Amino acid sequence: MENKKIKLRFPDGQEKEYPAGITGDELVKEIGARLAKEAIAVKINDQILELNRPITEDGDIRFLTFADREGREVFWHSSAHLMAQAIKRIFPRAKLGIGPPIEDGFYYDIELDRPITPEDFHRIEAEMARIVEADYPIVRKEWPREKAIEFFKNHHEDLKIELINDFPDEEVISAYSQGEFTDLCRGPHVPSTGRLGKHFKLLSVAGAYWRGDEKNKMLQRIYGTNYPKKKMLEEHLHRIEEAKKRDHRKLGRRLDLFSIQESIGNGLILWHPKGARIRRVMEQFWIEEHYQHGYELVYTPHVARLDLWERSGHTGFYRENMFPPMKMEEVEYQLKPMNCPFHITIYKNQLRSYRDLPIRLAEFGTVYRYERSGVLHGLMRVRGFTQDDAHIFCTPEQLTDEIVQVLDLVLYILQTFGFHEYDIFLSTRPEKFVGSLENWEAATAALEKALEVKQLAYTVDPGEGVFYGPKIDIKIKDVLGRSWQCSTVQVDFNLPERFDMEYIGADGKRHRPIMVHRALFGSLERFLGVLIEHYAGAFPVWLAPVQVIVLPITDRHHDYAQEIHNRLRGAGVRVELDRRNEKVGFKIREAEVQKIPYMLIVGDKEMDSQTVSVRHKGEGDVGRLKVEEFEARILHEIQLKK
């Protein structure tokens, strides 16, 4: 073994020979001090190893740092252990669940007879700092199952034993020790606790079901994060602050866009005039585009007889999401959770020919769904919301092309609203499904084909489709890089079947159409919520609820200000006039706080020259313009949807 050599290939293509059993640490030190300092783990072929583990095989080698996603995962995973060790020191009774890395940090689930509160965080953090200071080596152990079980039994780690018992027989059981602390873990980890540095912070504590199952007991999940550099931690905390500042619930109140009130009911939205303005602009734009793209708009009621929902299958598979039915004159009615049965019924109202297809029916359909109280969240998750819903009924041959057209429309609309980055998912057949395998395959192929035609990169989400068909979900990314599920395109061959939908084909025979459900905004409530956070409430001119505010300097300028106001309003601009008895500085401040894009200041000079002094939000004074010049300028911006 000692004389054996291994051949390693580095990312730059260089190959070198080393004695077998050399550790990552030894190797990286040869490469350079800087990389040695930053290295977190080493990746050989597809396996990630600790830096102190001997390397025994040939292959591609790469050192992982915090810049690599996998490197961060190791770093945060070790940080979770660090926190667990500190918690065990302070609360020896605590039992450990699992503690994985997540998107930007880590958590650990623990069972403890006393709630952990944010006040405990400082104590835990201080203990973590001591453990880092001690720089314990992190040592991997591989144990036979019995030994592992015995060890965790002795340490009263019942949850760990439960995990071990569920491991497949052939699984190698490994544990990692640092100082007095040992945790069941697959690894890998950083070589010692000192490598984790001191730029960590515990962020929050929340309940979480053991193994994610609500039938199990609830554990306490403590979230934290850790960065190799102080500046990175600060940036992360700053991002959290920034997100708080953009919170649509706060901005919604401050800008008087909407409210949710106890007296109305939770999860139900009141759109105030300014929020309604934005929503109306969205709707008008959407309606125009849909007529342009061959859709027909319809209106359908908010309730329907329960029978309809029985036929559609909703009372079976969707009941737990529906409001309870109500009875009137011996007939039961149901508040609608979806719009599809109505659109189908319109389709079925006459015999359709293949020549009529595709038929595209669209509607702002307001639906009501029962959501458990704990999941409600501002505009993002509500009980009554309006979908920009449409159903396309087409022949199998038309399917791909219809989906391509939907994708075109989705991307165009999202881009218009300022979203240029997306994550696209193709969700395939779930375990519980209806319909034939051929149908599923054909539908999935049509979705794939459409994505190929559009050259869109996507991720397959296996088994995440709806029970009636596969779907494409488009998640938009906002300015802070957070992603939001809005648009969805779903193929459905279940409902056409259930409703016995037909069209007469060229062969004179009856055929079954395919149905596509699609929503671009998804829900107007959620989309507007995302929009508020994306723009931090400072909407572009075309969307701003108030586009212009006229600010007269004294009373004697009121008539002139009124004239400008009337003129702009006549031209279709959303304009307000601030006639209050306040200094102009005060009025400007208020307009800035309200995030109004344009302020027109009018005093003697403007009155004499028939001009306005234009101040743009954020930019400050941009000089004087003739009234007609300003009007042309803002109308142009609105037209360009800027």
Place this chain on the structure above:
RNA sequence: GCCCACGUAGCUCAGUCGGUAGAGCACAUCCUUGGUAAGGAUGAGGUCACCGGUUCAAAUCCGGUCGUGGGCUCCA
């Protein structure tokens, strides 16, 4: 629904050990007519979320209900 925390004026928040409430902003009235992010004075505004309990006495302690927040599960 579950775990934890929270609920005081329209908004943001003080309120110590249990002794029936306070600020700033907003609002109203008056003064001020001021040129690019807060002029001044005065005033009004509260069943301390709701229901019950303990107590001579509850915003404060206890229980329940409703709501909100952070999560879990689920989702547009």
